[in-house]
Amino acid sequence: MAITKEVVIGKIEIVDSWNVQVATDTIIKEDGTEISRSRHRHVLSPCTSSKDSDDKWTHTDTDISSEATEVQAVANAVWTDTVKANYKTFVESQEV
Numbered sequence: 001m002a003i004t005k006e007v008v009i010g011k012i013e014i015v016d017s018w019n020v021q022v023a024t025d026t027i028i029k030e031d032g033t034e035i036s037r038s039r040h041r042h043v044l045s046p047c048t049s050s051k052d053s054d055d056k057w058t059h060t061d062t063d064i065s066s067e068a069t070e071v072q073a074v075a076n077a078v079w080t081d082t083v084k085a086n087y088k089t090f091v092e093s094q095e096v
Helices: 069-078 081-093
Strands: 003-015 019-030 033-044 047-051 057-061
Touching: 003 069, 019 069, 047 081, 057 081
Parallel strands: none
Antiparallel strands: 003 019, 019 033, 047 057
């Protein structure tokens, strides 16, 4: 009886032109037959943003180096300079 665990990218979606939503499936198999599957989702944005007490914004690019190569490829393709600028404008326009 061999039990194995496999983690695979189930889906990568672009939401709101800049968010990369990743669904990761964890599959448990017994003797090659799937006995369990669970899905985890996480969302990546082009940057994290903060506003200091002088009302100055700081935007730090999101580190995607620990993401799967497929996710990195999608993020790098989607997060053009224009998309990043639009995201920063959107964030700055929100009430804090």
